[in-house]
Amino acid sequence: MITTQPLNTKGNNADKTRGAPVCFHCGDACDGYDIAIGDKYFCCNGCKTVYELLSDKDLCSYYSIDEKRRGKSPFDDGYSRRFDYLDDATVIEQLLDFADGDVRMATFRVPSMHCSSCIWLLERLGTLHPGVIASRVHFPRKEVTVTWNATQVSLREVVSLLSSIGYEPFISLQDVAEKRTRESNRKLYYRIGVAGFAFGNIMLFSFPEYLADEGTIDPAFQFVFRYLNVLLSLPVFFYSATEYFSSAWAGLRQRHLNIDVPISLGILSLFGRSIFDIVTGIGPGYLDSFTGLIFFLLIGKIFQKKSYDALSFDRDFRSYFPLSVAVRGDDGEHNVPLTNIAVGDRIIIRNQELVPADAVLLRGEAHIDYSFVTGEADLIRKNSGDRIHAGGKQVGRAIELEVIKNIEQSYLTRLWNNDVFTKDSQGSLRSTVDHISKYFTIVVLVIAFGAALFWYFHDPTLMTMVFTAVLIIACPCALALTSPFALGSAQRIFGNNDFFTKNTDTIETLARIDTIVFDKTGTLTQTGSSQVRWHGPALQEEERVMLKSLLRQSTHTLSRQVFASLAGDRTHEVGEYREVPGRGIEGRVQGVPLLIGSAEWAWRDGSTAIEAGSTAVYVSISGVPRGHFSVPNLYRDGLRELVTALKPEYELVILSGDSDREAARLRTVFGEDVPMQFQQSPEDKLRYVQRLREKGHKVLMVGDGLNDAGALKAADVGVSISENINTFSPACDGILAADRFSVFPRMLAFTRSSMRIIKAGFMISFVYNVVGLSFAVSGLLSPLVAAILMPISSVTAIAFTTISTRLTARRRGLL
Amino acid sequence: MQVMFVLIGFSLLVALTFLGIFIWAVRSGQFEDQYTPSVRAVFDDEWRAENDEEKPPARADSDSGHAADTVEHAQDEPHGRGNKNLADREDDTGTGSEKQEASTQERAKAIRRGNIETGSATDGGGNPDHA
Structure with missing residues (x-):
């Protein structure tokens, strides 16, 4: 692999002095002018190949779409059989979305897709290979769905093709173990569509009754409007609103009054009362309020359902692990699905591959990167006979290991056998809304029955009217909308x-x-010795070995970081080693005196500029200042x-x-x-x-x-x-x-703050409820009052929470 | 006034049509990915504009004419489409199948140079295992 330095570190001295070109394909700084086509320079052969491939197919528009964010250089480990496991029939079956005749379709996750150029190129796979029938990108999910003709190209070849242009799909054990089920919002959209359709029409049909004076409306029209409204509200009640009933019922069965209980009560009384009014000819009913309520509630629901498609919050170790691993048997080497790996198997781990189970190193030089496990990117060297924990990634040549524990029983993966992963740990904290809704429901029912009792003695004809009116107006739509929007x-x-x-x-x-x-x-x-940079004339190979030898003696964190950043394994004996805490280290390597440490220590000079966010480690060789390493701050x-x-x-x-x-x-x-x-x-x-x-x-x-x-x-x-x-x-x-x-x-x-805003929103909705209830208990809740009050309270709740949340965020500098 | 009933029916019909369109839009997945199509739309224009610029003369003229044409373009354009002929370009629209094969071999060469193996380069496409 060729290491490159990110483009955004132009302050690098080496760059300035050499004026190194920028890779035409990926935009990284090139090491030199060696790899070139015409006047275009490339940082590595991989990038050059991708360019050739694209220019060959006249796909160079790729570079002009998003000039700032260039392509990805392909990952090339020199091992061409990396994807052999994709020829395995069971693996293929698990990865395919669809197979019919010769046509195959699969969806790949491509984490390296990052800009519009990527979309452009990935959707033109068919130009790169005639066997690809279509490819379609879902950018938010970072997925590409490829359809291909199985007689012309295989799954493995499709994946190789993607990798060869720098978009290696991420295929993990988890993908195969459980077929991804995407939660779809489609049903919710249908529900909203139906509710919105009914709401709009019912509102129009209700206007004549609201606006006309009593008795001036033609009875024929009145009849048509009222029954059209009933017709339109049926799908809302029986389709759009059903989730509230099922959720309320589920809550009741667990002896828990969630927010959907009072909502369902409100919906039921709204709908029931309206139908009763219309059938008996008492009035036009509250169907516009009813459908509007459902419409707003569902909008709140979809607003709350914001999800980040490209991110996954439920990954376990399996999503880090490959699908299969090469096993050396008596008859040579073959790829075995990871689930079939047993203790005693001899596995071969190549560059950049993960060790899937605890194992003992048999052969080869292991440099293990445990960054998946510990977050630390330093390479750890292991010798033959050493134990290597699952989750380590080999960097370098292939190694041979003997598995000593099953995958599930390995040091790292054992963690997932713990109970917390099997049972849902959430639920100990009930949401504030549910907490309040318990009391809310009780208070509303008390008021409703109280008012009914009162009217029973004063005017029994109004009793049911008032009872339902209380339930209607107390329906906590504003309450239910506050928290989704906030x-x-x-x-x-x-x-x-x-x-x-x-x-x-x-x-x-x-x-x-x-x-x-x-x-x-x-x-x-902060992770990574990878960020350690050398500033000064480039170090010779021998100088690097000398520095490494000296640094190895020190246990200081900075020394360790610089040590880890220097390539190579060779070291020499160190003589006259001395470490002065807070200043630096010195010693002789092959007779050459070396000083490493602070500017004062190594350079006898305290006046050097230091980059922000990093510590400089100065070096002098034979008493001559040689340069310094900038080590990013540890914390x-x-x-x-x-x-x-x-x-x-x-x-x-x-x-x-x-x-x-x-x-x-x-x-x-x-x-x-x-x-x-x-x-x-x-x-x-x-x-x-x-x-x-x-x-x-x-x-x-x-x-x-x-x-x-x-x-x-x-x-x-x-x-x-x-x-x-x-x-x-x-x-x-x-x-x-x-x-x-x-x-x-x-x-x-x-x-x-958000929770405070929600509480303030609750107060507002209570105020509306008190106003509405005063109408309701006095028996004055006409459909018109409900039609005005209910949408207004919903809209106020939405506007208040959204605006105040954004204002608070701005005040806190988050927006 | 009886015409009102017709109008009401008509208005409902219009509203139902819109509901139908909405349901169709959700069904066809337009609400699933609200980002990529916005980018795709921009490409399509660019892609077409490019074709309009370069394709018609290419199709109308003879092969010798193309070469000069291509060289000019190579000089004009900052990202250079230099060393290839327009036969390949026709390939993009999927016209000549024999040309496709030719360019597949070229790609195979390119891939070999980069030490990246794709199957079609070595076994000529189509793995019997998957057929």
Whole structure:
């Protein structure tokens, strides 16, 4: 693999001096002018190949569609049989959406699609291969659905084709184990359509009755209008509104008065009373209010159902694992589905492949990247005979391993056998609306029966009228609309700030959190030695080896980071080694004196410019300043501010899988009173969070790696921090972009504001209810009053919550 | 006034038509993906505009004319469509099938150069296992 430096770091000295060209295909900086076609330069052969492929088919418009965001360079590990498992009949069957005759269709998730050019190219796969009949992109889901002719091209070849142009589909064990079922909003749209259609027409047919003076309307018209209204309202009652009845019934069966109970009561009395009025000829009924109510309620529902298609909140380890793995048998090597791997199997793991089960290294040089598991990108070197945990990714040449544990029983995956993953942990916190609706329903029923009783003694003819009128006007539509619109707006505002929540309940729960548990590695710390950069004349191979040798002696975090960033394995003996805390290290490697450390230490000069957000490590060789490494700060930017903001309001806890070597540094940021646990296994973390909850705390877990998956699931809210939103994060309730970490306290505060807004919305709807009830109990609730009051209260509720949520967000700088 | 009944019926009919259109729109998946079609629409225009510019003369003229044409374009356009002939371009619309085959081989070459294997390059397309 060829490493490239991102384009956005133009401040790199090496770039300035060499004036390196930018890759025509992917936009990364090139290492030189070696790879070129005409005046176009490429960073690697992969990019050049994609360009050739595209220019060959006259698809170069690709580059002019979105010039800022170039293509993706194809991942090339030099191993062409990577997709062999896609020739397996059972795998094919599980991946196909559709097969008929020679026509095959499958949907692939392509995480690397990122711009309009990608859509353009992916929808022109047919030009690249005649066997592809059609390809269609669903960008929000980052999916491409490909239809192809099986006589001309196979599934494996389609996947290879996608990979060869830089869009490697992500095919995981989870895709196969459970066929993706997409929750569709179609039914809800139909319901809204029907309700809206009926609402509009009924309103028109009701106007004559409302506007005409008593008795001036032609009885024939009156008859037609009234019965047309009944006809139009039937599908609303029997189709659009059914979800409320079933939800209310489900609630009642669990002895729980949810918000749908009073809504259903209101709907039933609205509809029943209207039909009664019309059939007996008493009046025009409340059918316009009824259909309008359903229409608004359903709109609230769809507003609340905002989902982030490209993100998945319910991934487990299986979505990280490949479908199959190469097993060496007596008769050579073949691909075996992962589910069939048994203890004792000899598996072959190639570059960039994951180790699927705990195993022992038999042959080869293992450099394992545990970033999936721990969030740390440093490579760990393993020797023959060493144990390698499942979830590690091999970087480098192929290795041979012997499986020592089943996949489900491996160190990492064992976590998923815990109860928290089998039972739904949610539900301990009832939403505020449901909480209020209990009392609301009781109060409404008391008022209704009270009023009925009163009229029974005064004017029995009005009794049922008043009783139904109370239920109609008390129907908590404004109440029911407040929270969808407030939380739905909040969710969208969070989305704008790169914090994506699974649903609106998450936001409500976040507002009640009192304890925040942080994972350390990858959550509080920034990941990756990959970010370490050298500034100065390029290092010679021998110089690099010398620096590496010296750095290896030091246990300081900065040394370790720089050490990990330097390629190669060779080291020399170090003589006269000395480490001065807070200043640096020195020593002799092959007779050459080296100094590494602060500017003062290594360069005898304290006046050098330092990049923001990183620490500079200076180097001098033979007493001559050679350059410096810039090492990104270990802790995320804004961590100190985050702690300052959160500490007064929440209890903070740190759980780390790491050793306690950084405890002292963490203490300086978090203070002495924050509990810190080190060397926590994934199960330890899970249990810690469970214990906190048992003590009555409302816990927010902030983590990143798969090792936090248990704790994330066990917490009231699990938020996973991700450097790249489109890569995969473990099962959680929310995904936060790493660069928004410092904004997080503001978001938490905003959830509390949202709840205050919801409560204010409730007050407004109560005011409407009191006004309406005063009409109802006095027996004066005419259809016209209902027709005016009910939509107004709904619209006020929607307008108030949406506008005030947005204003609050703006005040907090989230919009 | 009896005409009112006809009008009411007519208005209902119109409203029902709109409801029908809405249901059709939901059915055809227009509410599932509200982003991609917006981008796609822009491409289609661009794609067509490009074809209008370049295709007609290509079809009308003889092959020798194309070469000059292509070179000119290569110089004009910043992203250069340099080293290929217009026969390939006709390929895009799926006209000549024998030309498709020719270009498949070219692509195969390109893929081999990049050490990326796709099946059709080696076994000539169509894996019997999947037929």
